Amino acid sequence: MxxxxxxxxxxxxxxxxxxxxxxxxxxxxxxxxxxxxxxxxxxxxxxxxxxxxxxxxxxxxxxxxxxxxxxxxxxxxxxxxxxxxxxxxxxxxxxxxxxxxxxxxxxxxxxxxxxxxxxxxxxxxxxxxxxxxxxxxxxxxxxxxxxxxxxxxxxxxxxxxxxxxxxxxxxxxxxxxxxxxxxxxxxxxxxxxxxxxxxxxxxxxxxxxxxxxxxxxxxxxxxxxxxxxxxxxxxxxxxxxxxxxxxxxxxxxxxxxxxxxxxxxxxxxxxxxxxxxxxxxxxxxxxxxxxxxxxxxxxxxxxxxxxxxxxxxxxxxxxxxxxxxxxxxxxxTTETSIKDPAPDERRALRGEVTFEHVAFTYPDTGIKALKDVHFHLKAGEKMAIIGRTGSGKTTIADLLVRMYDVTGGRILIDGKDIREVGLSNLRRRIGLVPQDVFLFSDTIHNNIAFGADHDPSREEVEQFAKYASVYEDIQDITLGFDAMVGERGVTLSGGQKQRVSIARALIKHPDIVILDDSLSAVDTNTEQRILGYFNEALADKTSIIITHRIYGHLKFDKIIVLEDGGIAEMGTHEELIANGGYYSEIVERQMAEEV
Known part of the structure; x- marks a missing residue:
């Protein structure tokens, strides 16, 4: 008993x-x-x-x-x-x-x-x-x-x-x-x-x-x-x-x-x-x-x-x-390792992000994902994070939405330790498009509307589908926005799922946008349309793009190259090209492929 x-x-x-x-x-x-x-x-x-x-x-x-x-x-x-x-x-x-x-x-x-x-x-x-x-x-x-x-x-x-x-x-x-x-x-x-x-x-x-x-x-x-x-x-x-x-x-x-x-x-x-x-x-x-x-x-x-x-x-x-x-x-009796300091907090974020000598080791595997990562991103700036597989790119995204807490150093949002920011408010104000796209077994409309903290109208949902350049694809489906996507979005292609996920993140009107390799399954023309919207509508939003490739259509204020969990290179596009390092090799290889 x-x-x-x-x-x-x-x-x-x-x-x-x-x-x-x-x-x-x-x-x-x-x-x-x-x-x-x-x-x-x-x-x-x-x-x-x-x-x-x-x-x-x-x-x-x-x-x-x-x-x-x-x-x-x-x-x-x-x-x-x-x-x-x-x-x-x-x-x-x-x-x-x-x-x-x-x-x-x-x-x-x-x-x-x-x-x-x-x-x-x-x-x-x-x-x-x-x-x-x-x-x-x-x-x-x-x-x-x-x-x-x-x-x-x-x-x-x-x-x-x-x-x-x-x-x-x-x-x-x-x-x-x-x-x-x-x-x-x-x-x-x-x-x-x-x-x-x-x-x-x-x-x-x-x-x-x-x-x-x-x-x-x-x-x-x-x-x-x-x-x-x-x-x-x-x-x-x-x-x-x-x-x-x-x-x-x-x-x-x-x-x-x-x-x-x-x-x-x-x-x-x-x-x-x-x-x-x-x-x-x-x-x-x-x-x-x-x-x-x-x-x-x-x-x-x-x-x-x-x-x-x-x-x-x-x-x-x-x-x-x-x-x-x-x-x-x-x-x-299992307690969450992520504590919410202010459950009722509701306030907008300016979008200033600072990593102060951040280190992180995964608790379940003991793998050291990040080592002494240090950078500062002003509100409204855009930053690209590039690196090989396993270099720690996705870990940075997870730490910014506090899926995990850092094991060393600290992360500041608007000058305040992220562990002191209301957890729900933090995640509400950050629009994250994860690398592993997940869609619910529901209609396309409800999957996009899921990201909003209000009940969006059909017109609003359709507008953000256009921003994510997936509107025409949805219109070609028999039931359109009322079509069921199946379990984990099985009825949609990889690119369509990515774009629906982008629309879902944008409809919440985030202060900070994080795209974790979310354009990998998108063709060049579609990519240009999506990035064009980013340049226009997200001009005043802090944006972090995690990717394997270079987006020439986006002007980044800062680019970070990760290697083995640490920062190997950091600077602007021109500065990194002049360094002749890993970033320069990626640019040359991508230009050769496009030719």
Missing amino acids: RELKFLNQFFWNYRGRLLLGVVFICLSNYFQVLQPQVIREALDLVIEQLNNYRLYAGFGDVRDEYFGILSYTLMFFGGLVLLLALLMGFFLFLTRQTIIVMSRLIEYDLREVIFDHYENLSLDFYKRNNTGDLMSRITEDVNKVRMYLGPAVMYCANLISTILLVVLAMLAVSPTLTLYTLIPLPLLAISIYYVSNVIHTRSTFIQQQLSKLTSIAQEVFSGIRVVKSYVREEQQVNYFAEESDRYKNMSMNLAKVDAWFFPLMVFMVGASTIITVYVGGLQVVAGNISAGNIAEFVIYVNMLTWPVTAIGWIASIVQQAAASQKRINEFL
Whole structure:
């Protein structure tokens, strides 16, 4: 139960429903316990009046009248039992309307808490954990927890109230018979303790294996192009089947425990019935109880059958929920490495950027991406960052939007340490077009509008599509801006996805624009149109262009050449050409290719 303590806050939030549900359960069981007592009275009445009925053997009319009165009395008892059953069912219905509905509401709240926490976690968390595992914890694990929140709580309350009411009723009749009837219960408690530990251990491994299956399926479906192009379908099927067999075997082993456990409990309850009839018969002969009391006790024993049997089922649910909640808690207790100093901050940025001897090492791999990077960019200036693959270009973009925090030095925005700037405001004021373009499985219009912090009109969306030089491409698609792009934008070409991503970044009217190699899949003419818009509309915006090539259509105030995480060259285009270094080689090679 230690892991399940986290859920107590949700029980407190819905304490009204929970308390009402417990009250309804107690009322339902109260009317249920009254039924055997009515049946006892009816049976004792029949036995008692049977001899009187025989006395009227020679009096036909009187005997018939007496029989009519007895029949009417028995019908009254039958109607009373039916009324009690209806009342029991009514309050049981109310119980489900309170406790089960409460569990669904908590399930909703729990998923919201997990999803919100996922969104707040930093990028290094997602590099350490795969998507399938994240999905499994917010779906399968939450489902397991809901079974504890609803059915387990309801049946546990039902178990406690039923046992209390039934045992009290039994003790009021015969403490001796009650003692003999309840003899098998200690053996049952020992069995539950042993089996619960087994269930808990096996449930943990089962949930971990299910998470692995989800991860495998998610990776194969996301990379289906690669799987098909390398003809690895059969290999992936075999791998998935192997892991599925492992999950099946684990589940079968858990089912075997339950298969032995439940018949054992039914056997013990049956033993209680036999003891009740035998000892009860001796008590009747001794004159301590009536024959109706034996019938009453047999019904009580059968009333205890489901609650006692449910002990194992409840234990199984609680153990599985504890295993699932433990997996959920592992992520909920994970704190983001990126702290937001001012969540409510909303202000424009001038766009002045300063790197002061910045160093950065990736926490998950230990790779030193940047070493002593130092530069200053005034508001409104444009800077190009050039370098070979792995030189640290993308890392600079990630640090500017605080996907990571520097491990050495500091970054200043408008003269203020970036770690003191409101995180949401910082990212809202920076328009980043990442190298790895991601589009949502939605319409083109919604993918572009996603970047705005307001609800843009169709005209505004179309205008920024023109700025990104993708408007004509969209018009050629059957549904135009209402066309679905598929998962990760699979229906669009690489260049189209890049340009939609550019439109999405520009529609937010950023103060700082960062393009991370986002024109690599664009042809020369389209590139010229996009850069023409940059020269015109972004003239007063601070812009950072990360690229492998030189854009002759853009006038850069500063160009940085990165090599092995450090600055190898820095200056204007003319200064770097005169240096005759790596930048000069790139320019010569590009000019030769264009010729």
